[in-house]
Amino acid sequence: MRDLHLPGRSPVLALNGMCATSHPLAAQVAVDMLARGGNAMDAAIAGAVLLGICEPQMTGIGGDCFVLWNAPGSAEVRGYNGSGRAPSAADAGALRRAGHAAVPLGSAAAVTIPGAVEAFCTLSAQHGRLGLDALLAPAIRYAEEGVPLAARVIDDWPRSGPTLRGHAIRHYMPNGTPRAGSIFRAPGQAEALRRIARNGASAFYEGEVAEDMLAALAEAGGVHRAEDFAGHRGTPTTPLSGEYSGVELVEHPPNGQGATAILMLNILSHFDVAALDPLGAERVHLEAEAAKLAYDARNRLIADPDHAARGARMLSPELAADLAALIDPNRVIAAAPPLTEALHRDTVYITVVDRDRMAVSLIYSIFHGFGAGIASEKFGILLQNRGAGFTLEPGHPNEMGGGKRPMHTIIPGMLREDGRIKMPFGVMGGSYQPTGHARFVSNLRDFGMDPQTAIDAPRAYACDGKLRLERGYAPEVRRALVDLGHDVVTPDEPIGGAQAILIRADGVLEGGSDPRKDGCALGY
Template sequence: MRDFHLPGRSATFASNGMCATSHPLAAKTAVDILERGGNAMDAAIAGAILLGICEPQMTGIGGDCFALFTKPGSDEIHALNGSGRAPAGADSAALRARGHDTVPLNSPDAVTVPGAIDAFCRLSADHGKLGLDTLLAPAIHYAEAGVPVAPRVAFDWPVAAKALQGHAIGYFTKDGAALKTGDLFRAPGQAEVLRRIAAKGRDGFYTGEVAEDMIAALNAQGGGHTADDFAATECDYTTPVAGDYKGVDLVEHPPNGHGATAILMLNILKHFDISLMDPAGSQRAHIEAEAAKLAYDARNRIIADPDHTTRLEHMLAPETAAKLAALIDPQNAMPAAAPLADAVHRETVYITVVDRDRMAVSLIYSIFHGFGSGIASEKFGVLFQNRGAGFCLTPGHPNEMAGGKRPMHTIIPGMLCENGRATMPFGVMGGAYQPNGHARLVSNLRDFGMDAQTALDAPRSYAEAGKLKVERGYSEAVRAELAGMGHDVIVPEGPIGGGQAIVIRPDGVLEGASDPRKDGCALGY
């Protein structure tokens, strides 16, 4: 139990249904859908699409999504890959010939075809109870009426808005200036797109006038996207991957998502007595940082489009983790592993919903960098992700850019299972931090016995690009000790990630946890 003398946030408890996500309006919308007879999938879709209006710098209909979910009365976890592909004409050799070592972030070369809308339509048809017209109505309303900008959104907006170009400046700024806390953000063009999706399903987005508007915007910037690329977009059901850590199974989305990185991190951490360390001390932060460097290096070598990933079994093998753990010096930092396809970003939203039948949905939805590629369509203002920046340009690499491929993806929904029972859908946003965030959350729960809210509140550190980011929640003494071990310690300007979780307790009560690093909350009924 937290100390009620100090600032903090209590967990939320309910018995019928619950949503935890990063914006209160989306959480309320999800619970409203549950109370109207919708199930967890309906609520998650409605809330997620609204998040694109509440947090436009983070996500939107021009992005991708991934989902893990259970069906009513079952603990079997299913996965859906809603990530789009590079256009057929994408060519890494052409980019290398133009002098590029990486995919240019704010160019049409980085724009993969948005996959989220196809995924939402499929999930609604296959697993929802209410129609798309009902699920999209809240987002349509708020897109037209406007949403007041929340504090964390306003914090992100000025930096993210630097990516905006062309038509996007008019849609996502106020006369060229970033919106501030309390300003109303409206997106009437997107409201019209959502109406067409409600009426026509995926065809309202991937064909016809909306698709033509998107293709024209990309082609005007030099992109090679075609109507066939958009029409061919299709999500896939797939099989999750999992790994055990001290009696709990961490279930992750398989490649092209990098959830296997979190499993590898935990497999490495098993070789150390983490539970005997101070949870906010330097030794734990050091070991975790070293495990992350090694796990992310493996990720950069292995994770790619599922049709091109051939060494996933090796990555998840206990012997691999044992060999990597042996490389860690408990007192000295190793050099950072070179990132092959890991541009720094933090733009993602996450939503989890559990309903009265204990159907659980863990869904993550993103446009990659702040305001994605910065490119928006002219008529409807659809902002495009820049997920193609997740490709590398190294010849022969499994994640090398090519037409029709899916890039390595940083967004990962998670779920925990105990003794075959799905016990906690969760996610930790924060771009590349996400596998580290999953491992940290699981360790907080299992090594230190924290409840879910305390586990999310706890301070974070993260080794990235040769720096060890250490939040202000750590003491100066800890930062000095880490520097003494050889880490290049910095205090990041913004927080590291942000998480949401719902614990499905053995007594049937739902316990929701929501990270104070975001604007959101957990709501139940």
């Protein structure tokens, strides 16, 4: 139990159902769906779509999602890839000839076909109870009436707002940078959602809504075609898993980077992490070195599985052992090559567990803050820049190409133990996410933390030659890490955000929610 003299959050406990996510309105809507007789899939979709209105700098229907879930009473985890592909005319060579070493973040070239809407429609039809019209009704209402912008959203807005241009400024910053409590409305999105509720995914990928997105992309120099949108389909997937300290970590397969978290834990399993101080320099050092090596493997191996044959090597015990042998506890190793995507934090995550113990782990994003900064004129649909996850390196499995899916940073997680689903969870934060998953699992298993304590604990992240250390670490830990050779910096903002629901053996649901975000866990 936490020290009640100190600021903090207690775990949220309930029996019938629970949601944990990054905005309280979305959590409330999800719990309302459960109380109305919906299941966890209904609740997760309803809450996720609303998050696009509550946190528009993070996500929206112009983005992608990945989903993990189990059927009631089953320990089998299923997956759905709701990510989109590059347009058929995408050409890495053209970008190289134009002088680009990477896909420009704020360009139409970075816009892949949005995949989330198709995923929500398919999963609602196949695994939900209430129907799409019921699930989208709360988001439609809030988009029309408006949502007061919360503290973390406002903290992000000045950094991300300059990305917006053209139609996007009118839809997202008509009066300049908003303040906390400013009302954000999205009537154009409300109309788009209303059409989707009536006619399904075709109302988004064909007809006037698609034409509106295509016109905005053409205006920005895009090569997208109507058939790229009309032809989009998501993909059912078989998740990956790996064991650490008696618990099984289940991750979505490539083109997501979930295998990187498994590889990190496989590397750390070669060290006695549990014997270390959980907030000490030795642990931070080991995690930083493991991250450098695992991310380097990720950058070489993870891509669209239809265009890469070596992704399974990420789960190889031999690879983990070889990489662990490279770690020196007394000094840093050279930094791995730069990540194929820039550091960012812009993703939302929602998890729901229902009365029947169906668990859903859903992550949903437009990639960088406000995506590519391109919004459609009529409906105000903000388009993601997931194509920046491609590399322009010739011959690389993740090289940009027509019809390919880029390597994605977003990863939903699930823990399984003793033949049952134990905990859906997620850690937002762009490229940080595999490190966040590995640290969260280590906090639970190596140090016996409950989910809320594991989320609250200070974070460190090695990236681009820097070791980012949150202010929760003691000064002597910083000095020790500098002595080991780390270039220690304090990030301007907290590292990531997390949500989790523990399904306890006694039947109680225990929710944890990150104070680095505006959200909460709610149950009934």
